[in-house]
Amino acid sequence: MKTVFTASRLFTPTEEILNPLLIVEDGRIVEVSARSGKEVPGHAPLVDFGDSVLAPGFLDIHMHGGAGLDLMRASPDELPRLGKFLTTHGVTGYFPTTVAAPLDATCAALERLADAIEAAQNKGKNGNAIQARPLGIHLEGPFLSHKRRGVHPPEFLVNPTLEIFERLWQAARGHVRMLTIAPEIPGALDVIAEAARRHVCVSIGHSDAEMAVAQSGVNAGARHATHTFNAMRPLDHRDPGIITEVLTDDRLTADIIADGIHVAPPVVKLFLQAKGTERAVLITDCISATGMPEGRYQLGPIQVEVKDGKCTAGGSLAGSVLTMDRAVRNVTQFAHWSLKDAVRAATLNPAWAAGLEGQGTLACGADADFTVLTPAGEVVKTIVHGQGL
Ligand SMILES: [Zn+2]
Numbered sequence: 001m002k003t004v005f006t007a008s009r010l011f012t013p014t015e016e017i018l019n020p021l022l023i024v025e026d027g028r029i030v031e032v033s034a035r036s037g038k039e040v041p042g043h044a045p046l047v048d049f050g051d052s053v054l055a056p057g058f059l060d061i062h063m064h065g066g067a068g069l070d071l072m073r074a075s076p077d078e079l080p081r082l083g084k085f086l087t088t089h090g091v092t093g094y095f096p097t098t099v100a101a102p103l104d105a106t107c108a109a110l111e112r113l114a115d116a117i118e119a120a121q122n123k124g125k126n127g128n129a130i131q132a133r134p135l136g137i138h139l140e141g142p143f144l145s146h147k148r149r150g151v152h153p154p155e156f157l158v159n160p161t162l163e164i165f166e167r168l169w170q171a172a173r174g175h176v177r178m179l180t181i182a183p184e185i186p187g188a189l190d191v192i193a194e195a196a197r198r199h200v201c202v203s204i205g206h207s208d209a210e211m212a213v214a215q216s217g218v219n220a221g222a223r224h225a226t227h228t229f230n231a232m233r234p235l236d237h238r239d240p241g242i243i244t245e246v247l248t249d250d251r252l253t254a255d256i257i258a259d260g261i262h263v264a265p266p267v268v269k270l271f272l273q274a275k276g277t278e279r280a281v282l283i284t285d286c287i288s289a290t291g292m293p294e295g296r297y298q299l300g301p302i303q304v305e306v307k308d309g310k311c312t313a314g315g316s317l318a319g320s321v322l323t324m325d326r327a328v329r330n331v332t333q334f335a336h337w338s339l340k341d342a343v344r345a346a347t348l349n350p351a352w353a354a355g356l357e358g359q360g361t362l363a364c365g366a367d368a369d370f371t372v373l374t375p376a377g378e379v380v381k382t383i384v385h386g387q388g389l
Pocket residue numbers: 062063064097140285319
């Protein structure tokens with residue numbers, strides 16, 4: 001059965017369509033067009049979202065939890081609670097992201113996350129609860145620089161080897177889609193090359209690399225950068241470092257935490273100008289405390305204090321309580337980007353960076369995963385697989 005959606009505008013997100021028609025059948029988009037001159041299919045129900053905007057569902061490729069749930073510990077049957085919470089912020093797909101922890105604990109978490117990903121795949125359009133789906137795993141650690149580890153515990157950082165990567169890969173049953181790695185640590189280039197060969201999006205980050213070393217990482221197969229500016233060798237005009245590589249190399253997409261806390265708003269603007277509308281990606285790096293009262297929370301093995309919207313552990317920032325809809329609105333304010341371009345950085349660009357084909361776009365044949373926004377970017381409704389009314 002077909003359902004027809006309309007609103008005042010639609011972002012594909014590369015194009016803007018005025019007075020759009022979005023037709024959905026069996027959880028998939030079967031038509032995206034302008035309403036003018038089109039016949040609305042006779043007996044199909046029409047859902048009119050008035051002056052709202054239809055946009056692809058947001059994709060968050062770096063997040064650690066939310067709604068009180070920590071993804072290093074959560075069991076697969078708890079994930080729907082998180083998935084539901086995420087849809088209230090426009091997210092329809094996400095990458096559960098690990099933190100450095102004992103290898104056994106990490107492998108146990110990866111097995112649980114693989115279960116959750118496979119359950120979401122099997123449920124597909126027959127799932128009845130409307131929830132964002134885990135699409136793949138992001139390994140943030142254990143291959144990070146000691147000097148730029150942030151809050152990742154130093155005792156759980158390890159030098160990259162193909163053996164350890166293989167162990168993590170097996171535990172995750174091949175669902176690793178993203179790997180954050182410091183290119184300067186011994187063994188990194190071999191693991192970068194092997195992960196890239198397996199179509200993992202290799203992202204340089206938590207790194208103290210000089211520019212030339214960061215470039216070797218890219219030459220070995222890295223194609224992305226993790227929370228630009230945070231946990232990176234700082235930019236110095238006589239010591240360009242990894243940040244200059246990230247900002248100037250068009251082979252790289254890059255992400256940023258646009259909460260105004262991790263990176264000052266004018267520097268977010270600098271980042272967006274450097275990477276442009278095609279290569280800038282928004283992430284939240286949100287933790288279990290997101291959507292919860294302030295207090296003490298767990299991030300894997302790390303205790304985090306949440307106060308005044310800031311997450312800290314031992315004086316360092318420890319993730320965020322940012323939601324993706326806010327990140328999108330922040331970009332329209334910090335850099336005066338249009339809502340369409342800001343939406344692109346939360347949809348098509350992460351999909352492209354992470355190799356999620358057919359995601360992050362409203363096009364014929366794509367999953368009917370979309371969010372309905374007010375003209376100011378507030379979430380009105382989120383539809384997953386054509387469901388959620
Ligand atoms: Zn993180």
